Amino acid sequence: MKFEQTEINLKSGVHDKTPSFLQRLSVREAPLGSPVMRQRWSDLLFLHWQIEPKFIQSQLPAGLHVDLFEGKAWIGIVPFAMERVHPVGLPPLPWLSWFLELNVRTYVHDESGRPGVWFFSLDCNQPIAVEVARRFFHLPYNHARMRADYQTGEVIYSSQRRGTDQVSRFRYRCPLHAEPARDRSLEWFLVERYLLFTTDGMGRIRSGRVHHKPYRIQQAxxxxxxxxxxxxxxxxxxSGPPVSMLVAEPVEVSIYPLS
Known part of the structure; x- marks a missing residue:
């Protein structure tokens, strides 16, 4: 498997090259400056389907382009738990710093070739976190009823966005034999993401960095x-099951301000 890096595709409207391998590696390094928040991500499940690039590109703002792997775009669902979420310099609060999140995401790059994530939605069961993320990070958060139960190594995860009747359920086992993704593999392309893109109230593209050790993953x-x-x-x-189903060990995460 290799990254799609050439060929202008005028019919699909997608950009003619994706970031280089070195560009993908560079965003893994800790950025300059100080983080504004710290948190822990656990119980991570990554489900991904292939999707036609033109469908994704039509939903992106000008200046962002679909990031392709072997000519395909990808859309994913990632349920997980957020723990010990707190601003730098303040302690976690029991009633505020532990909650669940489920995001729907795809993979993009900007005009300079920086690879990152574009979120279509982020559902969360902590209303204060929803408001903070919307206001300060310009991310499309939604309040949801969510629950995670644990039974003999399994996570039973459910989410229902407020105002809807649909309950999304996931049942998966925690990783036992995880290891880092192999460089240039599909798994590496999907999970090794340390940059997010969003748009602010003026329609300008903003970006934010996260930093953590590379995920240790295994097939879910x-x-x-x-x-x-x-x-x-x-x-x-x-239609059909996800093409890729992965679980990951917990990671400690530093969040940096938008630029």
């Missing part, structure tokens, strides 16, 4: 899943 033992969160973002329900 996932007995229940749904593509419903993708449909809630205006895409047709995808």
């Amino acid at each position: 033992d996932c007995s229940e899943w749904t593509a419903e969160p993708i449909r809630e973002n205006g895409f047709a329900v995808l």
Whole structure:
């Protein structure tokens, strides 16, 4: 497998090259400056489907381009738990710093070739976190009813966005034999992402960095899943199971301000 890096594709409207291998490696390094928040991500499940690049490109703002792997665009669902979320210099608060999140995402790069993530939605069961993320990070957060139960090594995860009747359920086992993704592999392309893009109230593209050790991942033992969160973002329900199903060990994360 290799990254799609050449060929102008005028029919699909996607950019003619994706970031180089060195550009992908460079965003893994800790950025200059000080982080504004710290947190821990755990119980991570990554589900991904292939999707036509033109469908993704049509939903992106000018200046961002679909990031391709072997000529395909990817859309993913990532449920997980956020723990010990707190601003730098302040302690975590028991009633505020632990919550659940489920995001729908795709992979993009900007005009300078920086690879990153574009979020179509981020559902969260902590209303204060939703408001903070919307106001200060300009991210499309939604308040949701969410629950994670744990039974003999399994995570039973459910999410229902406020104002909807649809409940999305996932059942998967925590990783036991995880290891870092192999460079240039599909798994590496999907999970090794340390930059997010969003737009502010003026329509300007903004970017933000996160930093953590590379994920240790393994193939997921996932007995229940749904593509419903993708449909809630205006895409047709995808047929068939995910092409890629991964779980990851917890990581300690530093969050940097938008630029």
